[in-house]
Every structure is written in structure tokens, then in C-alpha cells.
Amino acid sequence: MPDRVKQMNETQFQQLKSEVKAYVNGPLQAVSDAIEKTGVCGKDVWRKLRSQGYLNLAAPEPLGGRGLSFSQYLQIIELFARSHGSIRVIVHVSNGIWRPFLSLVSAEQKERFLKPLIEGRLIATFTLTEPGSGSGADLKTTVRKVGANYLVNGEKWMISFGDIADYFLLFARLEGTSGYDGTVALMVPRGAPGLEIQMMPPAMGQTGTGHAHLYLKNARVPARNLLGVPGQGLTAALSGFLGPSRVSVAMTCVGLAERALELAVKRAKERVTFGKPLARRQIIQTYLAEMATDIEAARLLCIHAGELQDRQTLTAEKASMAKLYSVGMLKRVTDKALRIFGGIGYFKGSEIERIYRDSRMPWFEEGTAETQKVIIAKHVLERGD
Numbered sequence: 447m448p449d450r451v452k453q454m455n456e457t458q459f460q461q462l463k464s465e466v467k468a469y470v471n472g473p474l475q476a477v478s479d480a481i482e483k484t485g486v487c488g489k490d491v492w493r494k495l496r497s498q499g500y501l502n503l504a505a506p507e508p509l510g511g512r513g514l515s516f517s518q519y520l521q522i523i524e525l526f527a528r529s530h531g532s533i534r535v536i537v538h539v540s541n542g543i544w545r546p547f548l549s550l551v552s553a554e555q556k557e558r559f560l561k562p563l564i565e566g567r568l569i570a571t572f573t574l575t576e577p578g579s580g581s582g583a584d585l586k587t588t589v590r591k592v593g594a595n596y597l598v599n600g601e602k603w604m605i606s607f608g609d610i611a612d613y614f615l616l617f618a619r620l621e622g623t624s625g626y627d628g629t630v631a632l633m634v635p636r637g638a639p640g641l642e643i644q645m646m647p648p649a650m651g652q653t654g655t656g657h658a659h660l661y662l663k664n665a666r667v668p669a670r671n672l673l674g675v676p677g678q679g680l681t682a683a684l685s686g687f688l689g690p691s692r693v694s695v696a697m698t699c700v701g702l703a704e705r706a707l708e709l710a711v712k713r714a715k716e717r718v719t720f721g722k723p724l725a726r727r728q729i730i731q732t733y734l735a736e737m738a739t740d741i742e743a744a745r746l747l748c749i750h751a752g753e754l755q756d757r758q759t760l761t762a763e764k765a766s767m768a769k770l771y772s773v774g775m776l777k778r779v780t781d782k783a784l785r786i787f788g789g790i791g792y793f794k795g796s797e798i799e800r801i802y803r804d805s806r807m808p809w810f811e812e813g814t815a816e817t818q819k820v821i822i823a824k825h826v827l828e829r830g831d
């Protein structure tokens with residue numbers, strides 16, 4: 447366990463936090479409105495966030511990152527979560543996608559993939575989910591080595607940023623293997639022969655993020671794009687990336703719920719019915735008290751998991767607990783916020799309406815609530831009585 451966690455010095459970090467707060471409450475509001483209006487969140491938004499230095503926050507400095515500790519990064523993602531779902535997911539993915547590479551890349555791949563990814567010269571997207579199998583060791587997409595290439599066959603879908611990604615960090619298996627055996631992580635270039643990319647319909651929330659359905663028919667990928675060795679693919683996906691990523695998603699739930707509470711409080715103070723503001727009704731006060739308490743409980747679980755990650759002792763169980771509790775909390779808080787708003791909150795153009803839709807996404811991200819329960823139950827049962 448490291449005695450001292452590497453992190454940005456406190457003065458610089460507090461400056462960064464104030465800067466991000468002002469950016470979220472200022473310029474990003476107009477960006478958010480434009481995304482909702484046009485239905486598009488393209489590369490331009492990435493460029494803006496990149497030029498501000500917000501997409502390489504958590505990566506180590508020697509690799510081109512800004513060297514925040516994970517706990518510091520969580521405080522920043524909490525702020526971004528208050529903005530639009532698509533903006534938040536860009537910050538979340540960019541600040542985590544490099545993690546599975548760390549344990550897998552060769553020196554040559556570090557220069558060709560990892561550093562350009564962190565520096566923003568490449569966009570890669572996590573490509574695991576399939577229409578014909580469960581997420582994880584059940585994956586069915588196969589690879590076969592032929593000469594200097596892998597031929598990839600299968601389908602992937604719901605892949606975020608499939609509209610703009612330069613590479614798909616794709617998880618598959620060697621033909622004829624099962625379970626974790628023979629799983630591979632492969633960098634599939636957008637232009638790979640045999641890869642067809644079709645865009646999926648717009649999602650319920652996260653307006654503007656392009657989700658792709660990939661069809662791979664003997665798609666040809668250079669063998670030098672294989673990360674690590676066969677058999678390591680899924681371990682990298684599940685342990686290197688998903689643990690901290692689940693905590694990051696959990697903290698985004700906290701940030702978004704805080705914004706919902708803030709809006710609900712404002713509305714409760716302004717809206718007068720039967721001669722009194724809603725905020726003076728005890729039933730509304732109980733909602734507000736429950737919301738604030740629920741948010742605080744989730745935040746503490748996330749902070750604890752973040753500290754464990756910094757000490758390199760984060761377990762799958764603790765990451766899943768933070769995520770499980772936080773998605774449930776966000777659902778309860780946004781539900782109550784919408785009730786406090788009344789019917790007007792249900793209409794397009796109201797921020798709470800967008801938040802309600804955006805808040806359904808973390809339910810699926812990095813594994814559903816059911817998946818988190820499976821992981822937690824496994825640990826509970828292994829510990830015995």
C-alpha cells in the first residue's frame with residue numbers, strides 16, 4: 447500500500463475545482479441547451495473539453511495526464527455530472543478508458559495507442575456488449591489469426607461514441623474457447639475491412655451521444671493491435687477498468703442528484719399552492735430531507751471507495767456497493783424531484799425533465815444493478831457466516 451498517494455498539490459487542485467465549477471455553471475449550460483436542441487453532441491464538444499484540459503485529469507503525468515489522485519478526480523466528475531448527460535459521459539469515459547491499457551500494452555503500443563489516447567490525438571471506445579450474449583465471459587464475438595492479421599466475426603451494440611471513435615477497444619475470444627480462456631482485447635480501427643458501423647436510434651436520455659451497432663464479418667485487424675496475450679482480454683476489461691469506472695459512475699449519480707435536489711428546493715420555495723409555498727408543507731419537507739440524506743449516504747460510499755482505489759485496495763465488492771447504492775439513490779431522488787415540480791416538470795425544455803431521462807443511463811453503465819448484486823452476493827457468501 448503506498449504511504450502517500452500521488453496527487454495534484456492542494457492549491458492547484460482547489461483552483462481547478464473552482465475553474466470547473468464556473469465552467470459547468472457558465473459556458474457548459476449553453477452547450478447543454480444546444481445539444482438538446484440539435485440532438486447532436488459531436489467532436490466539437492470533445493475538442494472544447496480537451497482544450498480546457500478536462501479529459502486527461504486522472505491519467506499519470508508521465509503518460510501525458512494531469513496526475514490527479516482518484517479521490518480528487520471524483521470531486522471533479524461530481525461537478526461535471528451536474529451538466530448534460532452526454533458531456534458527463536465524455537469526461538467519464540476519457541478519464542478512464544486508458545486504464546485497461548496500463549497492464550497490457552507493449553512499449554511500442556504505449557506510444558502508438560496509450561499516449562495519443564491520453565493526449566487526445568485518438569478517441570477509442572469500450573466495446574463489450576453484444577446482442578446475442580450476456581455482458582462478460584459469455585461473449586460470442588470470435589477472432590482467428592491468419593498470417594499477420596486477426597479475422598473478427600460477431601456483433602457489438604449500444605457502443606457509445608461509435609459515431610466518432612477512431613478505434614474500438616473490442617473484447618472477443620479466440621475461436622473454440624469459453625469462459626475467460628482465450629479472451630482478447632483488440633484495437634479495431636474504424637476503417638477495418640469487414641467492419642460495418644450502423645448508428646442506433648436516439649436513446650431516452652444522453653441526447654447527442656452516438657451509439658453504434660457493429661457488424662464484423664471477417665473484419666481484418668493487424669495482429670500488432672492485440673493488447674497483451676490471449677486469455678488476458680476480459681481480466682483487463684473487468685478488473686483494470688470496471689472497478690474504478692463503477693465508482694466514477696456512482697459519483698456521477700451523486701452530482702446529478704445534487705442538481706435535482708437544488709432545482710427541487712428552488713421550485714418548492716417559489717411555487718405557492720393554497721396560499722403557501724410548497725416548501726412550507728411538511729410532506730414536501732420530508733421529501734427534501736430524504737433526498738439530502740440519500741445523496742449524503744451515496745457520497746460517503748463513493749468517497750470511501752475512492753480512497754481505497756488510491757491505496758490500491760479497492761475490491762470489486764466495494765466498487766459494486768458504491769454503484770448499486772448510488773443508482774438506486776439517483777432513481778429515488780429524481781423521482782421525488784419530479785413530484786415536487788408537478789406537471790410542468792414533465793415538459794420538454796424543463797431541466798428536471800432532462801435530468802430524469804439522463805438519470806436512467808447509469809443504471810446500465812458498467813453493469814446493471816442486478817450485476818452489482820451478483821458480485822456483492824458472491825463476496826458475502828464467500829465470507830460465510
Ligand SMILES: Cc1cc2nc3c(=O)[nH]c(=O)nc-3n(C[C@H](O)[C@H](O)[C@H](O)COP(=O)(O)OP(=O)(O)OC[C@H]3O[C@@H](n4cnc5c(N)ncnc54)[C@H](O)[C@@H]3O)c2cc1C
Nearest residue numbers: 572573574575580581604605606649810812813814816817
Ligand atoms: C446508452 C447506453 C450506452 C452504452 N454504452 C456502451 C458502450 O459504450 N460499450 C459497451 O460495451 N456497452 C455499452 N452499453 C451496454 C450496457 O453496458 C448494457 O446495456 C448493460 O451491461 C446490460 O447488458 P444488456 O443490455 O445486454 O442486458 P441483458 O444482459 O439483456 O439483461 C437484461 C436484464 O436481465 C438482467 N440479467 C442479465 N443477466 C443476468 C444474470 N446472470 N443474473 C441476474 N440478472 C441478469 C440484467 O441485469 C437486466 O436487468 C450501453 C448501454 C446503454 C443503454
